[in-house]
Amino acid sequence: MTGKKGAGGRFYTYLVMLFLYAPIFILIVFSFNEANSRTRWTGFTLKWYGELLADRGIMSSFYTTISVSALSAAIATAAGTLASVGLFNMRRRWRAPILSVNNIPLINADIITGVAMCLLFVSLGSVLKFRLGFGTLLIAHITFNIPYVVLSVMPKLRQLDENLVDAAQDLGCTWFRAFRKVIMPEIMPGIVNGAMIAFTMSIDDFVISYFTAGSGVMTLSMKVFSMTRKRVSPKINALSSLMFAAVLFLLLAINIRELSQEERRKKGTKPRKTR
Amino acid sequence: MKRRTLAVPYVLWLAAFVVAPVILIVIYAFTSRSGGFTTENFSAMGKYVSVFARSFALALISTAVCLALGYPLAYVLAREPARRQRIMLMLLMLPMWMNFLLRTYAWMSILENTGLISRLLGFFGLGPLRVINTPAAVVIGMVYNFLPFMALPVYSVIVKIDRSLIEAAQDLGGSPRTVFLRVTLPLSLPGVLSGVTMVFVPAVSTFVISQLLGGGKYLLLGDLIEMQFLGQAYNPHLGSAIALVMMVVVMIFMFFMNKFGEGEDKAVII
Numbered sequence: 001m002t003g004k005k006g007a008g009g010r011f012y013t014y015l016v017m018l019f020l021y022a023p024i025f026i027l028i029v030f031s032f033n034e035a036n037s038r039t040r041w042t043g044f045t046l047k048w049y050g051e052l053l054a055d056r057g058i059m060s061s062f063y064t065t066i067s068v069s070a071l072s073a074a075i076a077t078a079a080g081t082l083a084s085v086g087l088f089n090m091r092r093r094w095r096a097p098i099l100s101v102n103n104i105p106l107i108n109a110d111i112i113t114g115v116a117m118c119l120l121f122v123s124l125g126s127v128l129k130f131r132l133g134f135g136t137l138l139i140a141h142i143t144f145n146i147p148y149v150v151l152s153v154m155p156k157l158r159q160l161d162e163n164l165v166d167a168a169q170d171l172g173c174t175w176f177r178a179f180r181k182v183i184m185p186e187i188m189p190g191i192v193n194g195a196m197i198a199f200t201m202s203i204d205d206f207v208i209s210y211f212t213a214g215s216g217v218m219t220l221s222m223k224v225f226s227m228t229r230k231r232v233s234p235k236i237n238a239l240s241s242l243m244f245a246a247v248l249f250l251l252l253a254i255n256i257r258e259l260s261q262e263e264r265r266k267k268g269t270k271p272r273k274t275r
Numbered sequence: 276m277k278r279r280t281l282a283v284p285y286v287l288w289l290a291a292f293v294v295a296p297v298i299l300i301v302i303y304a305f306t307s308r309s310g311g312f313t314t315e316n317f318s319a320m321g322k323y324v325s326v327f328a329r330s331f332a333l334a335l336i337s338t339a340v341c342l343a344l345g346y347p348l349a350y351v352l353a354r355e356p357a358r359r360q361r362i363m364l365m366l367l368m369l370p371m372w373m374n375f376l377l378r379t380y381a382w383m384s385i386l387e388n389t390g391l392i393s394r395l396l397g398f399f400g401l402g403p404l405r406v407i408n409t410p411a412a413v414v415i416g417m418v419y420n421f422l423p424f425m426a427l428p429v430y431s432v433i434v435k436i437d438r439s440l441i442e443a444a445q446d447l448g449g450s451p452r453t454v455f456l457r458v459t460l461p462l463s464l465p466g467v468l469s470g471v472t473m474v475f476v477p478a479v480s481t482f483v484i485s486q487l488l489g490g491g492k493y494l495l496l497g498d499l500i501e502m503q504f505l506g507q508a509y510n511p512h513l514g515s516a517i518a519l520v521m522m523v524v525v526m527i528f529m530f531f532m533n534k535f536g537e538g539e540d541k542a543v544i545i
Contacts (some may be wrong), residue, residue, distance in 0.1 A: 009351035013363060016348050016422075020370050023381035023419070026391065030384070038384035039391055079285060086282025098282070101289050104297070109480035109525065111497050112518050115504050116296030119303060119511060143292040146285065175278060204375055206483065211504065224376040228383065228487055240377045247372040251365055 024244055031237035038232065048238040055235060061223035068134070068209075068219065069202035072141035077195040079142070080149025085183065087150070088157045105144045106151075113144060114211030121212060132214025140212040141202050148201060149194035156190030157183075300522075303515035316516035323499060323517070330496040333410060334479035337417035338425075341474045342467065344418070345425035349466070350459075352426075353433040364430070371423050379416055379487050386412050386488065408490030416484040421477060425470035432466030433459070468532050476525055496521055 034043035052058060087095050105113050121136045130136075160183065168178035184191075206221035213219065218226070220239075227236055307313040320327075352363050370378060385391050386407040393404050406412050436459060444454045482497030491498070496517065503514025 006354075009347075009354070012347060013351055016344065017366055019419070020367070020422070023378070023385055024370060024373070026385060027377070027381045039387065039394065079288070082281045083285030086279050086285070089279040090282060098286060098289070101293055104293050107476075107525075107529065108522065109476050111480045111482065111500055112300070112522050113296075115500060115511075115514060115518055116300050117292065118504055119299045119515070120292070120296040122511075123299065139292060143288070146288070200372060204372070206374075206376055221374055221376045224374065224380065225483065228376070228380055232383070236377070236380060240373070240381070243373050243377060247369060251369055251372065255361070255365060 024240070027237050028241040028244065031234060031241045033234060033237075036234060038234070038237075048234040049242075051233075052235045052238045052242075057218075058220075058223055058235065058239065061218040061220045064134070064137075064217060065203060065220040068137055068141055069199050072138055072145050072202050073195055073199040076142050076145035076149050076198045077191060080146040080194060080198075081153050081187070081191055083146065084150050084153040084157060085179070088154065099150075102147045102150055106147050110205070110207035111211075114140075114208040117143070117208070118211040131216075132212060134213075134217050137209055137213040137217055137219070140208050141205070144205070144208060145198035145201060148197040149191075152194035152197065153187055153190040156187035160186050300515045300519055303512050304519045305516075306512060308510075308512060316513050317520075319513055320517060320520065326494050326496060326499050329410075329493060330479050333413055333417070333495065334475050337414050337421065337478045338471055338474045340414065340418045341422050341425040342471065345422055345470065346429055346463075346467065349426045349430035349433055349463075352430050353436075360434075364427075367423050367426060375420065376483065378420055379484055382412070382416055382419060383407070383487055386415070407488065408492055410489070410493055412488040413485050413493060413495075416488040417474075417478045417481065420484065421474040424473040424477075428469040428473065429463060429466040433463050436462050468535065472529055472532055475528070479525070480521065 030038055030041075031048055032044050032046065033041055034045045034047075087098060090098075117136075117140050118132075121132050121139075125131055125136075164182050164186075165178050168182045169175065173181065204221075206219075206225065209219045210222055210225070213222065224236060224239070227233065304316055305312055305314065307315060352360055355363065387393070388405060388407060392406065396404050406415070440462070441454060441458055444458045449457065479495075480497045480500075482495060482501045485491070485493055485495045485498055489495075500514050500517050500521075502508045503510045503517070
């Protein structure tokens with residue numbers, strides 16, 4: 001590629017990055033703004049951060065988000081991994097339709113998944129006498145998380161050498177032990193990947209939570225939504241800055257870890273070709 | 276043969292929480308409040324034709340803008356050195372990890388009538404520019420939120436294109452334009468197709484963006500459904516009917532995208 005063309009391309013990527021980051025940057029700048037304004041700068045302050053941390057509603061919605069995401073990701077990872085192993089051992093004739101049903105929550109618009117589950121929970125609730133709340137929210141999150149886990153574990157199972165499991169069992173392992181000692185380590189990258197996707201999907205979800213959490217429970221996204229409809233407070237800006245910092249930190253940590261792993265692989269330990 | 280019973284709990288879970296809710300939508304769509312069969316819910320949709328039209332128009336415009344912005348971005352990225360690609364990808368994904376509501380909220384303050392863009396233009400003696408609470412603001416919000424959904428799948432396809440194919444085309448005398456149109460573009464179509472669906476589906480069904488940036492003045496399909504379930508116009512039967520229609524239209528859309536994609540694949544092989 002000639003220098004001139006490359007420069008044009010780079011300039012374009014910078015423009016797109018500007019488009020992506022300018023709004024976030026502005027949010028962050030105005031989180032330090034003295035006045036209750038989103039546009040007029042009056043002076044530096046940290047008071048919005050203090051108010052954010054003192055706001056019970058926001059903090060409790062934050063805890064709800066973290067707990068529902070962590071719980072649903074953990075449950076979905078365990079359930080999704082077991083389901084993948086089961087599905088993998090099924091005949092194709094059965095597996096294919098189940099996998100298409102598995103894809104429904106991924107293909108459907110969030111709002112459809114949300115209202116459909118809302119209908120289910122409301123009608124079940126009127127029979128079984130329960131209300132929408134943390135339980136239904138958790139079920140909804142598990143439901144839309146499992147497909148991601150299945151989709152990231154299945155390919156790893158396909159790569160797995162079936163003979164390894166047979167060998168382990170021939171050598172006297174119970175199936176469960178073979179699963180733990182042979183299958184698990186091999187498909188671990190898929191499981192970790194699935195768990196991470198599930199967790200981020202849960203954290204970022206608004207629409208499905210909105211329809212399944214009922215009126216008593218609020219996730220952070222729901223809280224922000226309700227705040228934007230009333231008078232806007234710079235507390236949201238402070239919240240955005242903290243979220244951005246957290247995400248940036250996480251992403252950097254993951255990338256640095258991956259990079260160092262790669263370097264280690266390049267330098268010392270040989271790739272495990274011989275089994 | 277072995278251990279397929281492990282899938283049984285998940286199959287039951289799918290039946291209870293994925294299949295049953297969809298069936299409920301269908302049942303609600305075809306019944307009235309009293310419980311009898313009716314197609315009234317669908318005829319009642321007649322007065323919302325404009326909402327359907329607006330939703331599809333705005334979603335199509337946003338998808339087109341995302342494609343126009345995202346394709347070149349993916350193309351440029353795929354040709355960068357590996358380390359740089361990695362950093363750029365991270366930068367592209369970072370905003371996606373930040374909360375969707377907060378990202379949309381960011382644009383509220385920029386597009387406001389007293390917002391930064393108007394002030395900037397005012398500084399140059401232009402404006403006042405009214406953007407907030409217009410369809411344009413909704414499109415900007417959609418593009419901002421969904422651009423990575425277009426750029427990432429296109430990128431992941433372009434980066435896998437066999438360089439020797441492009442070199443072969445160049446060796447055979449293809450101009451850069453020809454090489455792009457005859458080799459790179461056709462080979463990248465699967466990525467484009469998945470990008471288009473990944474942008475179009477959330478765009479056509481959103482209600483957050485239209486309420487935050489459209490000021491609730493421009494009802495979209497998502498708003499309409501939301502109103503029937505949680506809003507003032509409580510009527511889950513009508514809401515289910517609208518949701519069902521949307522689901523069917525999206526499925527048809529995706530079916531044609533897939534067909535189109537398959538055709539392209541074959542054309543490439545031949």
